[in-house]
Every structure is written in C-alpha cells, then in structure tokens.
Amino acid sequence: MKPSPASALVALLLAAPLAAQPPSAKAEVIPVTEAIPDDPEIQKVIAPLAEEIRASFGQPLVQAPQGVFRGRRGEENLLGYWVSDVMRQAAQPLVGTPVRFAITNAGGLRANLRPGQLKVGDIFELMPFENELIVIELTGAEVIQVVKEGLLRRGGEPCSGVKVKVEGTPQQATLVVTWEDGSPIDPAAVVKVATTDYLYGGGDSIPTLKKGRKPFTTGVTLRQMLLDQCAALGKAGKDLLPPAPGRYTVPVPILEAIRDKTFKL
Template sequence: MPVKPDPGRALLILSLLSLPLAAQPPSVKTEVIPITEAIPEDADIQKVIAPLAAEIKASFGLPLVEAPQGLFRGRRGEENLLGYWVSDVMRRAAQPLVGAPVPFAITNAGGLRANLRPGQLKVGDIFELMPFENEMVVIELTGAEVIQVVKEGLLRRGGEPCSGVKAKVEGPPEQAVLTVTWEDGRPIDPEATVKVATTDYLYGGGDSIPTLKKGRKPFTTGVTLRQMLLDECTALGKAKKELVSPAPGRYGIPVPIQEAIRDKKLKL
C-alpha cells in the first residue's frame, strides 16, 4: 500500500535541518602561574587575615609544661620514646570516651614531625610535632590481630609506636621469632576481642598496616591527636608536674634484626 506524503512532517524535517549547529565553546588558553613572593598580597584579604594571624601567632607562644629531658623520636635503632608518649596519651584519652578499657594503642612514627626539645614546651611545639588533623579512632581487634598489627609495624618501620604491649625478636634474621605480650608480661589471648586506639589515617590504610583496616565497630572520637597532646600538656602544667619521658623497653630488637629490617630481609 503506497504511503501518502505528509506535508507537516516534511516541514518539520526541513526546519530541523535549517537550525544552526550548536556553537562550540571558545578554546581557553591556560597558564601556570607559580605562587611566589612576587605575587602582591590582596589588601582586602589581608584585613581579614591579619587579626586572626596575630591571634594564632600569640597563642603559639603560650607556655604549657616543662620537659626537662625533652622527648625524642630516636634514630638508627633507638626506641621512639616520643611515639611511646603519644600512644600512651591516646590510650588514656580513649578509655573515658568509649567507657571501657583500651589495652592497646598504636600510631605511626611518620606522623610525628618534630622532637620536643628540653625546656618549656609551648603550644607551637605541639603544632610542629603534630601538624595534621588526624583524629583518634577506637576499633575492635582480636588478640591475634593485635599481634599481627605489631608485626606489620615492625616489618614496615622497625616497630611503630605502641602502648600496652611489649615485643621482642629473637633468632637469626632468616628464622626470627616474634613474641608479643601485654605490657605486664601476660600472654595475649589470640581469640579475645579488645579495643584498640589508633588514628583515622592508619585505620584508613595509611602506612602499610593492613590489619588495622579489619577493625570492627569503629568509633570516631572527633578529637584530633594534636588536641589530646595539648590537653595532656596543659593538665600537667596546671598540676605543676613535668613532662617525663616513658621508659624504654617496649621493643627488644637486636642489631642484626634491625639491619635485616632495614634491608627488607627479615623473615618472621
């Protein structure tokens, strides 16, 4: 059956064909402008920033607490006593927040960006130590996972700063044996579930401690590590106490093992 021509349809097609093509956006030439002192400051912005900058600068000079011996990260196999202190503070601060014992805490040495020199500590010193906005997170792990976390930190960086445990490595690097106990020497029950304080950075997979990502029932405290350290120093200062370095001995790692860790040859 022949199809009758449709004049209306033909007019519609002709109208569409006569429409101009969509205009293409003009090409934009980009330019990389380095941020240097040669760029003039905006006067209006400076009027807003100046009072805030002055307030922050003044607060950085506020005294907190005396630290006669200082606290240091350690180097070339020395224990990270500064990291021990930070993890101790995390563990103490976590317990009232979750309303339960927190027997283990771990942070990362790479997040500690400055030593605390002997003398009077000021607010600015804590900001230099902890310039990041990392928050504390409390998770649940089994005892076996706690031991694995310590092992991963050991292989990654020779032992990340921990609180609540002791670890030692014995034997030759090719057949080394790692022993992890609670700080009082009690064995860790691999089946028991415990609460662990760590950082959102580590819990999120930072610094190659993958077992922390397995943490269950995560509780984000909303408190930054920096604020916890500031609160700890402020409380010590008000109580007329000094900031004292934690005792060494949380990691027992012989020199051959340290060298094997450095050379990525340790077998655990």
C-alpha cells in the same frame, strides 16, 4: 571543643568569596612569588587570626627537662610511646571501657620535643596533621598481627599496652608479644584498640587495622589531645617526662635486615 586559631584560619579562607574573574580562553601558569601583591580583602580576613596564631603558638604549656625524642639508629621511639600512651588514656573515658592497646605511626611524628619549656607551637611542629583518634575492636590475634606488620614495616611502630620481643637471627627469628604486664594475649579475646583515622584507613601499610570492627570516631585530633595533656601537666605543676624504654627488644642485626628489606618473620 573550640577550634584552634590555625583551624579557624583555614575555615575562613575556604569560606572567603573569590573575586569575579573575566573569562579566559587560555590557561596561564603564574608563579607564586613575593612579586604578587597581597589581596587586601584576604588580608582583612587573615590579619586578626594571624596575630592570634602568633600569640597562641608562643603560649607555654609544660616543662620537659629531659625532652622526649623519636630515637635513631636503633634507639626506641620514646616520643611515639608517649603519644600512644596519651591515645589510650584519652580514648578510655570516651568509650567507657578499658582500651588495651594503642598504635600510631612514627612517620607522623615530625619533630622531637627538645628539653625546656614546651609551647603550643612545639606540639604543632610535632603533629602538623589533622589525624583523628579512633577506637576499634580487634581480637588478640589481630593485635599481634598489627605489631608484626609495624615491625616489618619500620622496625616497630610506637605502641602502648604491649611488650614486644624478637629473638634469634635475621634468618631464623621468633616474635613474642605480651600485654605490658607480661601476661599472654588471648588470641580469641576481643579488645578495644586506639589508633588514628589515617592508619585505620590503610595508611602506612598496616592492613590488619582495616579489619577493625565497631569503629568509633572520637572527633578529637591527636594534636588537640597532646595539647590538652601538656596543658593538664603544666597546670598540675608536673613535668613532661619520657616513658620508660623496654617495649621493643629487637637485636641490631634484625633491625638492620628490616631496614634492608631482607627480613621475614
């Protein structure tokens, strides 16, 4: 996989030799402002890649006539659904077996995809991090627990492959998690799960993901995966459309109790 111009720029900056500095007996704090002149040697390294980055960020990918949005005030995170769907789709050929479930974190999605022509820069704004796609094995019971932890953490982290329904009141609620076709999840069955190295490493308080067995790091960043998906749609003459809602059904009073940290399940 060819690195992006932005990744190549970071690598070159890290590899660039530092100018020799005279020894100093005392540390000095120097504010970084426009008054500090550019280093001509560093500029020689940056200039060609900076131009390439500006050109690549403006490269058109695909039309998104409706846009794809994270949702607010209890709305479902359709952007997160799309990302998790692409994660499952990308992971399956890499491991050679069905991937039943995928989960990402809403906090890692930093921008909506606005209606119109999507460009490379839009995907960088959405996913500015170098998080990688990883595949692990969990039991059905652990998948349900992962969904529960995401629900308690943020009202439900974006998932693919399941449907989640909460019924009742904040004081007495029940949680039902099924596969996307409505079939029950066998608690003892072992399934492949796509997630990110960030979540697998313990980020965003979904501890059951750390129990994942046989981790397979794909070496593919989520950003590159999304870029590839958009490019493929555009090349095929298809639009990027938001997934259908309905993966999470959670009453508003329970969502409010989750936000207020007063809900237990």
